[in-house]
Amino acid sequence: MEQAGASSCSVVTKRVVLLATVCVNIEAPSGKLLTVRALMDTASDSSFVSEWVVQTLQLRKTIVNVPVTGVHGCETGVSTSAVNLRILSSFDPRFELKVQALVLRKLTSLIPSNYVQREHWPHLTDITLADPDFAIPSKIDLILGADVCGPLFLDGFRQGPAGSPNARLTPFGWVLLGPVECSSEDCLVKNSVTLMHIEAYNNLTAEMQRFWEVEEVPSESPMSEEDTRCENHFKETHTRNSDGRYVVLKLIGGLRLEKVPAVFAWTDSKVTLSWIRGHASKWKPFVAHRVSEIQSALPMVSWRYVCTAHNPADAATRGIDPDELIRHPLWWNGPHWLAKEETAWSREPTVSDGSENVELKGAEKLTCHVAQANKDRARLGHITAEERAAALDCLIKCSQSRYFGLEFDCFKSSKPLPKSSPLLPLQPFLDEKGIIRVGGRLKNAVLSYDERHPIIIAKQCHLALLLARHAHAATLHGGQQLTRCHLAQKFISRRGRCLKLFSDNATNFRGADRELRSLFKAASSFYEKASGDLSTCGTDWIFNPPYAPHFGGLWEAGVKSVKHHLRRVIGDQKMTFEEM
Template sequence: MSDEAAQQAARRDTIDFHYISKYDLKALMHKRTEREWQDEWAGCFQLQKWATNSTKILQHIQNPSTILKIGKDQRTKILGLYWSYEDDQLMYTIADFISLNKFTKRTIMSDIAQIFDPLGLLGPCIILGKILLQSLWSLKLDWDESLPATIDNQWRQLRQELPVLNILKIPRFVSNTSIVKLELHGFADASLQAYGACPYIRSLSSSGEIQVRLLTAKSRVSPLKSLTIPRLELCGALLLAQLVDRVKNSMTFTFDAIFLWCDSTVSLAWIRASPSTLQVFVQNRVAQIQRLTQLNQWHHVRTADNPADFLSRGILPRALLDCTVWWNGPQWLSQPKDQWPYSAATFEGELPEAKDLSDTPRYLITISQKDDFAKEIQTLERSHALPRHSKLLSLNPFLDDEGILRVGGRLSQSNFSFDVKHPILLSSKHHLTKLLFRHEHLRLFHAGQQQLLYSIRQRYWPLAGRNLAKQTVHSCIKCYRCKPLQPSPIMATHLELVSDLSKDAFIAAFRRFVARRGKPSNVYSDNRTNCVGANSELRELSQFLKSQEHSLQDSISNIGVNWHFVPALSPHFGGIWEAGVKWAKRHLTRIIGSVKLTFEEYCTILAEVEAILNSRPITPMSSDPNDLSALTPSHFLIGQQATSLPDPDLRDISTSRLSRYQLMQQCQQHFWSRWTREFLSELQLRTKWKTQQAALQVGSLIVLKDDHSHPLQWKLGRIVLLHPGSDGIARVATIKTSSGTVKRSFAKFCVLPIEVES
């Protein structure tokens, strides 16, 4: 037997059948009448029966008795499929199922096994049965145990429609005649239930006719072990790469072009990345994909145009009959290439599953939440509302696609990242949360309580997180000397810069305070002789106040002020003013850093920082809907709201390009930007309106969020109109501001906490 004949036999012979498909009828008849006849007789492969859709070939058969007599409406069986030779179409024969009153896991498996689909053309229907069968295994039902009601109803509907597939006729020939260009297009998709791949043949004839036909398909149910959608999409892409590779190896011709389509930007980014930079699960699959395919063959497709979506989600048999997207691909694929929709979707941000990341944190978070919020998770999985006494009710929690409990919050429509808008819920009592706080505290070079909590809340939302942040800072030996406390929301701040810690300098600073703010009737100050954990500056101030106690009292008493020193070894008595100074000091030390400032420059920055701290809105000045002013600490100091001069935005300019005056402006703007972000983040927690009700009212005073606002410019407004949605819940409001009327979603403003819940 010749080499070519041996290859033909190995490729097309299956036990007792030999299949040949040729475009050139003359060449086929020539080969059958000469060389191949001799090869097959020599190898004892004597053909006994013939079946063909060409009458011309039958005329050249030497032994007419071997020709199968097939009637006009009859069909012959080819590898489990039925072939109608007259119209050259493939068909399925699904016998009517036995009527049963009770369905079990055994009967479902028996019915599914009767459907033989070697090409996977019925994959969207069969995958529904596989998904139901997998759910039965996860429920651990016995073989003859009755099915749950929901699964029983789904299977009855699918079983009733399966015989409809008998009227389905699929053209066996998947391309044009007189082909000019032949392309292979493969699509992949995945869902939480299944993933699949389906390649299509796109042929262009000499007359310009374009034809697209489904070639084959393959689908698999998702593993019982929970995987993320991007990982499942990657599994679908690997399945497509393997399927396309088998198609290429089984064909005797080569494709002019190969296009592989996927609707997952994350999976495409993984495929284009170096496998060595990815985690093991992703790394192994990406390496196989890159070995089987070329990177320039992968493209993004919209989900609505992806026929593999039917493999991942399933479709009922009646709907499959007329599903042109499944049988012929997306509509644009039958058009010239210049008319294809171009999808520029790319993945932006940090690539998931990078090698420096791990699934361990997500796994530990899942365990932590199941330990602390088991009842809440079970309630949300059943799509039920949390009870009124739940400690999570104020956070409006929900479960994400990975089953992780997150904060619903009131920032869902903001421009922040997903982790900031919906941080992961954690209990401060869990050991994992304590480890996260310690790690973040060290990563931020022993940051203070407020900065530590703010950094943690960029991804997590620990219950009672402020207390845990305080404990973390206090338990750190290196940070024991720095214990900043949160200032009272109604406290006003006054900052003074002195040249040294002498009595005269202190008296001069106090007289400047009196000249600007008025004479106080009582003054309270610290009186610590020794404070474990205080830094050198505070120790020096404590020693100064102690040594000058009597002389200061004499000097102050001359102007009619009663001076009070807190008891010795009782620093908490002075927490209110120490917190105010340290609130500003912590931000200043991180913003100014090692920049050397003159006395005049430092005084300017302190004055502007003081104005920023005293500009925060507390409550409306009145209930008048036309009054857009809010009460601030500045009203207690100067009788009006603090203002600042307009300056250009210098936050992103290198300090080497700034003048001394611009450097002070930049420090002020950085302080404003950082402090306002932390201030607004405090409004994330719901202190009331924990149940669904009309929380906002017309006339409420609000603060508009604006990342580009200038220092001291709080954009205030009054709600003049609420816009309910289709569900009757208002999520958008028309707001009257000093510059006009704007429409904003609730996530873009914060209501001042002024109302008292009745």
């Protein structure tokens, strides 16, 4: 990957500086020509083209990842694609230039920065300009970097008197360069002078650095509350003299305590609130490091819980239109109860650190009730993933029959949908389970069935709200993107979730000694609990038949192959947990 950097500065001047701008023709794959204004920039080792040109000519893109940085290394954008260009000249019909350029939405500001008064410059009377409109501020859609524009400056050169531009010959005509004196008072403005400077280097180091910074372990582990009190007490009551001995300075007099205004901070995540209220040393490293940073940055803050409906920050995380934001009282004033006394604030709910099992709620609880009602009385134990899926299908069909009853009747009678149906643009159809799904051109895509034909649920149905709430809670109050992805994983078949988990049967251990039997007896309850938890996620745990080790021949062969290669690569070397 390559990294790009752009630097700029501002000056107050009574002149305008002309840059090397040219008009070129870019050829599309169809043979169509598009005339654009280009900047020849010898300070850039890469070429750039605007997104408008790429879309207009329908050029084929290549995926890249090139950060664009400015002064002091500040990142100003990222180029995610590159294109190949064929550039022609109206000045020299025989000229042709092939360039690979990075794509950006906008390249520079208007060039030149101000209108230039065209005067009679004797040294420029008999030449053809590469940019006839050099004096008019216009946009730049192509930057020719030093990788290609260096050889484009030919031997022709004309230098004029002070206050007039110099001219250089190129295959596109003569380009004008240099400062132009301006006698008009209108030229006394703040001109933006842009210097494009592009560097290409391996960006892998920067990406790895960002990754390790996220997981970086602090140089000092967070101390417990007792350790903190002991250290503070020692600093307050002990000093060290010139001999190196510690001296204990008895407190004389009383302390004058001033009332410090209370500071409150709010979060709508009960789990996060429990983490911040607890000491950082109680949590695992990833949470402990971040809790320690928060507590160090805000040591005197009292953290409280606010429901999502009263959280002003929720508007920013969900996204809101500017016109709606202007009339959003919660964003500008906060919740109404915040202006009252602290005693009138809402009661603090019971918070959880997320370590204990969460009671089934909403859509999950409803699905379990339906699955239990449909469960075969001959089969005891937990609800399987198959039974949960069947229960969810039952709920979806009930919802669709209520809100899409007219469409159901049309499907059953093989009649076309009426033009007034809201589902008509989705080209719906009835699958083999009797569930309405989305049709359309994706039926020929190389995707799974559920991805090509998602299930349709009415937004006004309470089931849709329960499913969204369940996904929101399961992602620990994640944002729109995370909740949407969780819903997609829940109802769209994707890679990453195990559908069936196979393992040996318990009776394989019957010939083991008493210790192994006791261990397995204790593990049987684990299997029962784990199987129930897995079914909640849609995974079935299947045991092989007793005395049938050959049923696991496929994965046993895989284990044998992995062990063989591990022995060849690792040998007798002992690996750490991180290396494994």
